[in-house]
Each structure stands twice: as structure tokens, then as C-alpha cells.
Amino acid sequence: MDATAPNPPLAPSGGAQEIRLEGLSKVYADGTVGVAELDLTFAAGELTVLVGPSGCGKTTTMKMINRIIEPTTGRIMIGGEDVTGVDAVKLRRRIGYVIQNVGLFPHQTIRANIGTVPRLLGWDRSRTRDRVEELLALVGLDPAVHADRYPHQLSGGQRQRAGVARALAADPPVLLMDEPFSAVDPVVRERLQSEFLRLQEQVRKTIVFVTHDIEEAVRLGDRIAVMSTGGRVEQFASPADLLGRPANPFVADFVGADRGLKRLAVTGVDAADLEHPPVVHVEDGLADARSAMQLSGARWAVVLDDDEALHGWLSVERAAGAGTVGSAARRMEAWVPSDASLKSAFATMLQHEAGWVAVLDGDRFLGVLTPESLHAALRRSVEGTVPETAGASLV
16 A cells, blocks of 8 residues: 555545455465455445354454554455555544453543544533433433443443443444443343343444354354455355355354354244144134134134234133133243244243243234244255245144
């Protein structure tokens, strides 16, 4: 790169911008290849995860994007602009950056920490204060409680939230995250991941996220780049494709032999997956319920209330005698929303020790998943097979 070349203008902050790496590499003075020539495109508004074993170049790749590490060859395009020749300090002020140990300034309050980049950009006090309070609320920290505390007065999870808020302070189009949740315990980590997914739904930034944890990558990423030693990308795909069709033995080994189970987390419930047992209502007579089950050959029926919402279930044994369905039905707590993953459905089934789980669109009953139909759904998602009749366990 020509250090004397004029700096092209940076795009304004805000929104989300595509990142494109063209022939990007890092070769050290001793000849060690940290990153091979990468040609990758990170779509605007998506979260792309770089994952791989230690020393594979994932952090080096991320640090080249904001020029903490200068590339040996290649170009970095952000929003269509080549930023490999711009002033590196100005570039970093336009890119949010979150690291594993947060990196908050210990001698400054949380308010001052979050306002760092806006102050450097010349924002006035009123605008900075409003932005800090907006972001604290966005990441789930009460401004009245946390803004004037110091980092050591916050828990690890709270500090990590503050770090994310600081990275978002100037509304950057790009956010870089280097193993941001790995320093907290598993329970807090899962909570932070959930909160971060919620946050990304709102801000829709272009995010490059580095982790060594394939389960974290699968849960968070829109796309995943699996890297190997020497900074080579072995596969760049959606989580579902990565788990369903590993490109080579390295990827298959890295994602693990339990990749089928991991795939449950990224496979949604589809209407074609659902079975449709008999449906009866709380005010129906038991004789009518028995007839409905006998007609379909089923040993149980779903019970809906007067508003067509899920009430419970009724077995053929409990349908004997006279009376109404409501008097004999059992409550059913095993249900998931229609946008749930197969993993969520399976977990609900296990939690309630149920033989099936109901799928609801709001309060509206759509159908049920059984262990057999859940397995068939997962198999179809991997193999792309034509929907088949799941081995119904209704009889």
C-alpha cells in the first residue's frame, strides 16, 4: 500500500454496509502465513462468524478489517469503499469493536466509557448523553442505576453489555466482536447470546464475530466461515448447510459427530412436519370424542377451548362413559410457537416428558410434532427429500 496516497472519504456511519475482502493475506517477516489470500463477502446487516482452532487466523482476519494489523496483500472494501489506504485511526472510530475482556477504562464511569467515541467525533454533551442513555436501555442496563457506576461495580455480564453499548455508540455500520462472551460463566453467556440476538434484530449491523465455539457460531451466525491453520477458509455457509453438508473431513471433524443434534437448533418447524390428530372441544360430549378418535384410528385427541386455543388432550381410555370432554381432558403444557426451532420443540417434549408437542401460531393450534415427525423433519432438512408421512404415533 502506498502510504502517500490520498485517503478516500469514509462512508457516513449508521445503517449496515457490506464488507468484502479481496485477496487479503498476512505474511509475517519470518515467512509464517497468518492468513492466506481470502476472498470473502460479509453481507450488509448479517452476522458472520469466523470459527476455527487456535492459530487459524480468525482474529488476525478480524483485526485486519479495522487495520489493527496491516494486511500484506489485498483490499478491504466497506460499503464499496477501499479502506486499506484510509487513516487507520479515523477508520476505527467508524467501526465498533468488542473484545473478550471488554476493555472498559477502569477509571471512567460507564457513561464516560460509552461516550468515548462520540466525544472523539466532536458530538456535543447533550447528544452524547442522550445516546448513552438510549444504548444503556437498549442493552438492558438501567441508565439511572448503571450510568454513573465504574466497571468494577458491575458484574461480568453487565460489563460485557456496557462494552457492546460502547461499540455501538457512534452508530457504526460495522461491528467487530472477538470472543466477547467467552470470559463469563455458561449461564450468563447463554443469556448474553440471547440478548445479543434480540439486539441485532433491532440494530441490524454488519457483524464479524470471532469464536472457537462451534455451538456459539451455530446459534448466532447468519453465515459461518470455518478456518484452518494458515488462515484458509475450508467452508463458508449458513449454519444449516454447514451442519448438514460439511465440505470436507476437516469441517466434519470440527463441527463434531453430533452435528445432527446441533442442526436441530437451526432448523425451524415447518407446516409439512406437523401431524394432525383428531381435534375436539371442551364442550363436546365424550361420546362424540370417542367417535372422532375411532374414525381416525387414534388413541388420543387434542382438546381446544371455546376460543380455539389449546386446552389439553384426551386419551381414548378417559373418553369412556358420559359427560363432556372438559371434565375428562388433561392439561397440556408441552407447546412451542410456530417460529420455534426443532431443538426447542425437542427440549419441550423432554422437559414435560410428553409424547408430542403442540405447535401454535399465537393461540391458534396448527398441529403436533412427535418424536417420529421431528426426526423426519430433521432428515428432510439435511437430505432435501420430498416430505413423507412421519411414522405417526397417534395410534
